[in-house]
Amino acid sequence: MDVIQSIPVGSSGTKSLVVTRDVTVARADESMPAVFATPMMILLMEMTAGEVLQQYLPAGWISVGVVVNVRHLAATPVGATVVAKAEVIAVGDGTVTFSVEAHDGYQKIGEGTHVRAPVEMERFLRRVRRKEGKGGMPN
Numbered sequence: 001m002d003v004i005q006s007i008p009v010g011s012s013g014t015k016s017l018v019v020t021r022d023v024t025v026a027r028a029d030e031s032m033p034a035v036f037a038t039p040m041m042i043l044l045m046e047m048t049a050g051e052v053l054q055q056y057l058p059a060g061w062i063s064v065g066v067v068v069n070v071r072h073l074a075a076t077p078v079g080a081t082v083v084a085k086a087e088v089i090a091v092g093d094g095t096v097t098f099s100v101e102a103h104d105g106y107q108k109i110g111e112g113t114h115v116r117a118p119v120e121m122e123r124f125l126r127r128v129r130r131k132e133g134k135g136g137m138p139n
Contacts, residue, residue, distance in 0.1 A: 003118050004091050007056045012087035015048040019080050019104075036076035041084075041110050042068055045100040049086035049114050053096055062124070063116040066095060070112030076104040086114065094118075 019036045021027055026034040046065045053063045076082060082104050090097040095117045102110040 004096060007088060007091050007096055009088050009091060011052055013048055013052040014083055014085045016081055016083045017044050019076055019078050019082060021078055034078050038072045041072060041102055042070055044084040045114055048084040049098040049116055052086050053116055057118055060121050061118055062121050063118045066117045067115035070110055072110050074107055074109045076109050080104045
């Protein structure tokens with residue numbers, strides 16, 4: 001896939017988020033403490049990687065997450081600012097692999113890898129539309 005060959009290994013970016021109750025595990029389960037939820041940390045990492053990749057894609061292309069391998073290392077309270085970093089570590093076979101990590105201003109709270117696949121938006125949407133209204137699982 002020619003589109004990914006122009007993506008330089010080492011490209012990186014950051015994205016930050018202030019932790020509010022809406023991004024804590026307590027939002028979904030009141031019996032849990034109000035700390036930054038693991039799925040929200042992963043989302044921040046994915047969005048950071050997506051923004052790094054987007055700058056190298058042609059018009060009409062996006063990237064989608066295909067693999068997440070992340071450890072959540074420490075809890076982060078409401079009010080803290082989490083900064084995610086994503087760095088391209090490999091390009092090939094139609095995918096781009098990132099090293100990802102997150103810090104809360106006190107310590108590293110997450111680390112791992114994330115793989116994204118560049119796709120042509122219209123082609124992607126055609127595939128999604130075929131599934132709309134189908135219901136159930138394929139046989």
